Amino acid sequence: MLENSIDHPPVLNAQDLRRSFGSTTALNGVNLKISLGESLAIMGPSGSGKSTLLHALAGIELPDTGSLILDLPGQARVDLQQLNDKARTKLRRQSFGFVFQAGLLIPELTAEENVAMALMINGTSRQTAMMQAGQVLAALGLAGMEQRRIGQLSGGQMQRVAIARAQVTGAMVVFADEPTGALDSTTGAEVLDVLLACTVGAGKSLVMVTHDPSVAERCDRVVKLSDGNLISDSRQGSSTFVGQTR
Template sequence: MGEAISTSEVLSATGVDLSYGSTLAVRDAHLSLTRGEIAAITGASGSGKSSLLYCLAGVLPPARGQVRFEGRAYDQLDDEDISALRRERFGFVFQYGELLPELTIEENTALPLRLAGQRKRPALEAAGEVLDRLGMADLRQRRPSQVSGGQSQRVAVARALVHRPAVVFADEPTGSLDSANAATVLQEFLGLARSQGTAVLLVTHDPSVAARADRRYTMADGVLESKGRAS
């Protein structure tokens, strides 16, 4: 009898290499992420952690090995399927928020739902609910230029989670914030993700951020090493 596949595993990498020309940025990476789990990859700048994150998100194709989402390998999907995954099943949080300046806070938050084809009114209602959970409901009609850095990053978190994705990929999600704002935004981000059953894969250079994860990895010179689950 073959090995049973865990029904709770949402994302996995097996023997993944990633190259930029002749430079091998990621070497033989193995990773597993289950539903609702928070996993962190730490490492110095240039260690390959962001490259691996974007490979797992289907943005960069591996040179070798396999990435699977809900048991299905990316190399079995065409470009349209991968784009649909990123749009509908994944969420993203970046270091500087990447909000669209011409849209209101509410419209920025609703963007994933609108891109997935949801009508404007229910999309804005869903956005308002998530913003309310993050203490941002009274700012929904402001533009990104009218809110603080910490507030902008809360909006980025709301946008990443509004469509209840299976996985959120977070690249230095609190790296642009001071320590007090970073701790608050991280707590709100991970708390909301856990309540929705959304898995989070985050890369960070900050050990205090990684300490909030259920499972930890380190990366150096393209080599990923599992530190196991938090005790």
Template sequence: MDAILCAEGVDLFYGAHQAVSSADFALQSGEVAAIMGSSGSGKSSLLYCLAGVLAPTCGSVSFDGIAFATLDDDELSTLRRERFGFVFQYGELLPELTAEENAALPLRLAGQRKAPALAAAGEVLGRLGMTDLLQRRTSQLSGGQSQRVAVARALVHRPAVVFADEPTGALDSANAAAVLEEFLRLARDQGTAVVIVTHDAAVASHADARYTMTDGILAREGAS
């Protein structure tokens, strides 16, 4: 089966500093991959290259056979908005909006009307145990609840790939385990592929494929 997301020989420099060195990566539809590494190892920089947020200095990244380098800025933005989802360590929610409104944002940005967008968001939030909190502003939610909203927002438009940067890093162990389990269950139900960047071996243990990043060098666990 061809990879839906593929990176070949990716280098990324910040000035004279090389954050990513000759990284190769492949992700199948429905697969969960974890990239482990300590702070400063380059794992988040690689994630942003894989997501089309940063352009690599050398090498190529492609999605569904289309190289990011062949797309203009508008085309790449549309790809990220419509086919990708994002979960960040601190949620990055809009505090003036309700949980339901935050989760519905990808659908609203894609032009869907408010009522069906909110209904779809409410359905995903319900599967994440948030039915009673749909109308609560996210500024009034706990850390675990906020991260569930972030997960719903990432998955509501049924993206092909979700990129998660330390998605449970701001949570205690109990909340982290619960959010991660629900996130991956829902992603797998939808056939969504997931790339998780983490420093936590317990998080990485849920992945189908595990990579380690050390000083910008990516290695797949079990590869010869």
């Protein structure tokens, strides 16, 4: 088993995660600890289990076996494996933020409403939610675009709205799946700057799936998967730890 060493107490501690789809093994006993304020890139070829690992860590889809402990500061430790779908859905919207390649913004809503929606679902009043959404959008360089509908925004602007939505709830862990995958290199770099500033720059954790080595090298740590096995775990500027799960 591969075990990675970390400097800070982990907010997410995954032990022996295993997940299969029929005869295909997507995760084969993955162990991973993610600490607060850390940015982690998950890399690997298509079908290596990157997205499955991200979904497992975020409580989107549970692994078949293994344990996954969420230990956020000031909150009770939670074993995601023990939560039902409803509880995990609530946990995701309250404790996690997400930025996906597709953006997953609601086309009928304005940029401001898309961001405010994340707060309103958690019970914040519409007036307060809209105010906070406007502030976050302005901080991300989208002042004046609050009332634009999603179809009226460029790809980079859409991703900034998605980042604003992931950030507005104050989530301490943000998951991103190819957040710059659909953008040109310049826009992608700008979006990545914003994403890193909003997350690790603010003391939060970022877990990001990417194919792009230039994106991965901006992260504190890079893990590589192959056929469901975690084959390497390296920190920027330090030696690469390479192992085999079996």
